[in-house]
Amino acid sequence: MPTNLRFFFVLSHWRLYFIVCLCAALNSSCLLFKTKIPAPVVISVDDTTIVPTFLLNGAFTKYTGNVNHEAVLAAFWKGFIEEAANTSNVTVVHNVDTCQIHVKLQQLIFTETASPKTMTNPSDPNSSKTFTLYEVQAEVVMNYDDNKKGIQLSEIKARKHKAEKLTNRRSFFDVITGANKDQSNYRIKELNNDICVQYAERLGHRIWVPMARRLKRKGR
Numbered sequence: 001m002p003t004n005l006r007f008f009f010v011l012s013h014w015r016l017y018f019i020v021c022l023c024a025a026l027n028s029s030c031l032l033f034k035t036k037i038p039a040p041v042v043i044s045v046d047d048t049t050i051v052p053t054f055l056l057n058g059a060f061t062k063y064t065g066n067v068n069h070e071a072v073l074a075a076f077w078k079g080f081i082e083e084a085a086n087t088s089n090v091t092v093v094h095n096v097d098t099c100q101i102h103v104k105l106q107q108l109i110f111t112e113t114a115s116p117k118t119m120t121n122p123s124d125p126n127s128s129k130t131f132t133l134y135e136v137q138a139e140v141v142m143n144y145d146d147n148k149k150g151i152q153l154s155e156i157k158a159r160k161h162k163a164e165k166l167t168n169r170r171s172f173f174d175v176i177t178g179a180n181k182d183q184s185n186y187r188i189k190e191l192n193n194d195i196c197v198q199y200a201e202r203l204g205h206r207i208w209v210p211m212a213r214r215l216k217r218k219g220r
Helices: 003-028 069-085 172-177 195-206 208-218
Strands: 041-046 053-057 090-094 101-121 124-146 151-163 165-167 187-189
Touching: 069 090, 069 101, 069 195, 069 208, 101 195, 124 165, 124 195, 124 208, 151 195, 151 208, 195 208
Parallel strands: 041 090, 041 101, 053 101
Antiparallel strands: 101 124, 124 151, 165 187
16 A cells, blocks of 8 residues: 555544544533532522523524424433533532522523525526525523522523534535536535434533532632
C-alpha cells in the first residue's frame, strides 16, 4: 500500500476513534467539566406535574404538533436524575419540606419556527428553489429555593436549539443511481422526529450547569 494511502487510513481510523469516544462521553453525562460540590447537600424535588408549552412561529408544525407530554416530562426528569446521580455529594429526594434546597420544574417550553430559504442553482442563475426550514428551540425554567439563606423563587434556566439545514451533498441513493453528480440539487437535512423528547432529556442534564454553581456557593 502506498505511504500516502496508508497515512490516510490511519488518520481516518483515529478520527473515527476520537468521535466515538467523544459521543460516549457526551451520552454518559453532558457536564464533562462540571463544578464540583464541596460539601454534601440534599435536594428536594417538587413532583408537581406541569403541562409543557408548545409555541409555533409559522403556519404549520412539523415536530411539535403531536408530542406526548408525558414522554417529554419523563425524559427531562431522566436526564435530571442521571446528572444528579453522577454528581458527588448530591442526594435527591422528593417532596421533603425539611430540606434546605428545594427545586421545582416551572416551565418546559418548545418553540417551533418556520422560515423560507431560497437557493440558486450554480449552473443556472435563473433557476432557484425556495425551501421551508424548521427550527426547534427548547427551554427549561426551574425554581430554586434556599430556605436557609432565604432565597425564594430564584429561577435557573437552560436552552437548546437546532434547525434544519440544506445540503447539496450526494445522498447514498444518489451515489447508487448516479444522480446529482454536479451537486446542483439541494435537499433538507431534517431533525429527528422525536427531537422534543431528546431535547427534554438533554435539558435535564444541562440545567445542572447553573444548578451546580448555586450548590457550590451554598457550600462556601
